[in-house]
Every structure is written in structure tokens, then in C-alpha cells.
Amino acid sequence: MPELKDIKDRPFEERAAEVQRFIDYYSIEGDARLIHPEVLNSVLAELGAHFENIDEEGKRSLAHYSNRGKHVGMEQVWGARRAEFKAWAERWAAGYEISTRRELPGVNFTDRSSKTEGMRQFLGELTAYAAGCIQFSDLAERLRARFVNFGIPKTERIKITVPGYNISRKTGKEKSFAPASFPPEFPRDAWDKIKSWRR
Numbered sequence: 353m354p355e356l357k358d359i360k361d362r363p364f365e366e367r368a369a370e371v372q373r374f375i376d377y378y379s380i381e382g383d384a385r386l387i388h389p390e391v392l393n394s395v396l397a398e399l400g401a402h403f404e405n406i407d408e409e410g411k412r413s414l415a416h417y418s419n420r421g422k423h424v425g426m427e428q429v430w431g432a433r434r435a436e437f438k439a440w441a442e443r444w445a446a447g448y449e450i451s452t453r454r455e456l457p458g459v460n461f462t463d464r465s466s467k468t469e470g471m472r473q474f475l476g477e478l479t480a481y482a483a484g485c486i487q488f489s490d491l492a493e494r495l496r497a498r499f500v501n502f503g504i505p506k507t508e509r510i511k512i513t514v515p516g517y518n519i520s521r522k523t524g525k526e527k528s529f530a531p532a533s534f535p536p537e538f539p540r541d542a543w544d545k546i547k548s549w550r551r
Contacts, residue, residue, distance in 0.1 A: 371391065392478060396478070411425065
């Protein structure tokens with residue numbers, strides 16, 4: 353991979369184009385091509401991410417799997433943009449259901465249900481990887497599962513296991529699960545939304 357100094361010295365447009373290629377390939381193939389975390393970090397920083405605000409609690413937060421677990425870290429990095437993205441994702445989901453006449457699957461929690469869990473994780477996982485809080489292998493595994501799992505029967509969905517998450521009360525061990533999915537049209541639209549935040 354290139355040296356950090358070389359990445360920082362490259363024009364924004366060049367770095368942004370590399371992220372765009374990452375998003376485009378993922379949107380078509382469902383696989384994440386390797387991208388240097390500092391490329392993503394530097395582009396997100398120019399789009400409004402404040403990685404300099406992350407403290408130790410924020411790092412631990414971003415390393416979590418769930419949106420709820422990532423809350424503190426996402427607030428530190430994005431501030432009000434976090435809630436803005438959540439509201440935008442909800443509008444996107446509603447528009448998708450209207451235009452396709454197809455109801456999106458929901459994730460059920462004890463206190464609520466969410467059709468945008470995977471959509472919000474898209475920004476959360478990109479942020480966590482850019483911040484150095486998760487490895488590329490984790491990012492790639494989760495993104496692939498979210499893409500592939502959309503619209504297929506539960507029995508055919510890709511399952512993953514995340515250390516320390518989804519612990520069985522019976523065995524005390526992690527249980528595998530299928531990550532929340534999103535339509536293949538979502539990543540490009542989400543990236544366009546994120547790009548609109550450029551300072």
C-alpha cells in the first residue's frame with residue numbers, strides 16, 4: 353500500500369475517485385475491493401468527519417458491531433450528521449417501498465423495529481474502518497453479507513459471527529446471524545448523500 357504521506361498529498365478529487373470506484377464495484381458485484389483506510393479517512397474528513405474528536409471511548413464504540421454500540425463514536429465523528437443520515441435513510445426506504453411496491457424487511461428488537469438498520473451500518477462500518485477500529489476483512493465480510501442477503505429466503509442468507517456479539521444465554525458463546533441487508537441501489541445513493549456534506 354502507498355505511504356501515508358503519499359496518500360495525504362494526493363488531490364482530493366483523485367482520492368474521492370478511488371472511493372467512488374470502491375462504491376461502484378461494491379454496488380455491482382457485492383464485494384468490497386481493498387481500499388487503504390487512510391484514503392477513506394482523508395476523503396470522509398473532507399466530507400465533514402471529525403476523526404480528531406475520537407477518544408478512547410469513541411474507539412471502543414466504533415469497534416462495536418451494532419448501530420447502538422457505535423452511537424458514541426459516530427456522534428464524535430459526525431455530530432448532527434449521524435441523525436441526519438438516519439432520517440435520510442428512513443426517507444430513502446419509504447421512497448423505495450413506494451417506487452418498487454416492495455416492502456423492505458425489518459429487524460425486530462425488543463423495543464422497536466427498523467427497516468434501516470443495515471443502511472445505517474453502511475455509514476457506521478465505513479467510518480469504523482476509516483478510523484482504524486475494524487479490519488478490512490470485517491468490513492468486507494459484513495458488506496458482502498448485506499448485499500447478498502437482500503431479497504433471499506432466510507435459510508439462504510449469509511451468516512457471520514462477531515466476537516462478543518449476539519451471545520447465547522444458554523451456551524455463553526457467540527451465535528452466528530445474518531446481517532441486516534439493503535437493496536443494491538442503496539450504496540451509491542448513500543455515497544451521494546455523504547458527498548453532499550463536503551465542507
